[in-house]
Every structure is written in C-alpha cells, then in structure tokens.
Amino acid sequence: DQQVKQNSPSLSVQEGRISILNCDYTNSMFDYFLWYKKYPAEGPTFLISISSIKDKNEDGRFTVFLNKSAKHLSLHIVPSQPGDSAVYFCAASHKKGSSNTGKLIFGQGTTLQVKP
C-alpha cells in the first residue's frame, strides 16, 4: 500500500532549464508535505515543505505546488544546476489526534540529473 508515489524513477534536464519532480498521494488525511534531497551514502537533506492550507511555497530556486483535489504535489527547480543532481524524495505526514508524531511517509524517490 504505497500512500506516497513518485512515478518517475529518473529525470534528466539541461543546466539552466526547469526541473519538475512529481509526487502523488492517496491519503486525504495528509496535511504536511516535504521534499528532501539525497546524495549517495548521505542522509537526506530537507529542502522545502508545504502545509495543506497553502497551494504554493517558494524558497529561492525551489517552489513546491500542492493540488489537494488531485492529491498531487510537485517540486520546481529553476534554474537547474549540476549541483542539483541527486535523488529527491517527497514525504507526507498527518496529525494523529492532537499531537504530531512526526512520522513521515516517503515516496520511492526520483533521481535528477542536470547536464552541463
């Protein structure tokens, strides 16, 4: 039962162009979404997040869009740089009762390659 899905295992873009990474989820209770970036043999690094009360959050070159009706979120990287080449994971969580357990459900990851 994959509640968070990243259907594209890999993506290749040219330096300077836009990278769009997609993520779909099935659990309508999710109310907090995050994107992480991961290099080989290292831990994931937090990139950007969005609450379900918003539909867009921007931080520098990174923008996350949330479409609740479609249960879909995407990460846009503009302009893409070779150093952005990594595996990108989307993740989701939801409140349990009145506390946040912090449990994150991760997608399978998308490997982004940015070519110089």
Place this chain on the structure above:
Amino acid sequence: DGGITQSPKYLFRKEGQNVTLSCEQNLNHDAMYWYRQDPGQGLRLIYYSQIVNDFQKGDIAEGYSVSREKKESFPLTVTSAQKNPTAFYLCASMASSYNSPLHFGNGTRLTVT
C-alpha cells in the same frame, strides 16, 4: 555544530549475529526516528520515540529493537530475526513543534553475509 551522528558509517556482520547501530543528536530534539532505505524504495519507518523511555513501532519493526534511555541517544539493534538486514539505515530527529521537518544523520550501511 548541532547535528545527528551515526556510527559507524559501514558495518559488516555475519548472519545470525545481532548488531547495534548508534545514533546521537545534540539538537535537543524530543523525537527520534529510525528509517531504512533499500534500492528503488523510499525510506521506511522502523521505530520512533517521542520522549525518553518511550518508543513505538513503525511500519517494519519486526527483527529490530530500540531503547531511549537518554534524550540524545536512540540506538537500533538489528537482531538475527531480521530476514533481510542488509540496507542503509538512517536516524533522524525532530523538534517538538508541529510541522517541523525531520533532520537526518548520514546513515550506516549494514552488510550481513
């Protein structure tokens, strides 16, 4: 520098042996987590702890055990009952405030032969 330290980075064990992975954080975070990553799969939650002396099973807890005797430390034991222990193990922590992100350590690669 605040952060999460996992040691060792690489660990090799023979089948049938228990092994303990270390995770220490100096971020003063209340909650700590253990995830496992396998090729082509996302991170899967093994165990988590929101306060000292308390922890809960995640989605794939079978064959693993944890303890949380100190706020800073959350060691994971991979027992001989774990059928596929070879994986990349990631420890994470989170501040108690709602909607704060998880911070991850750099992982331990465990190989069991």
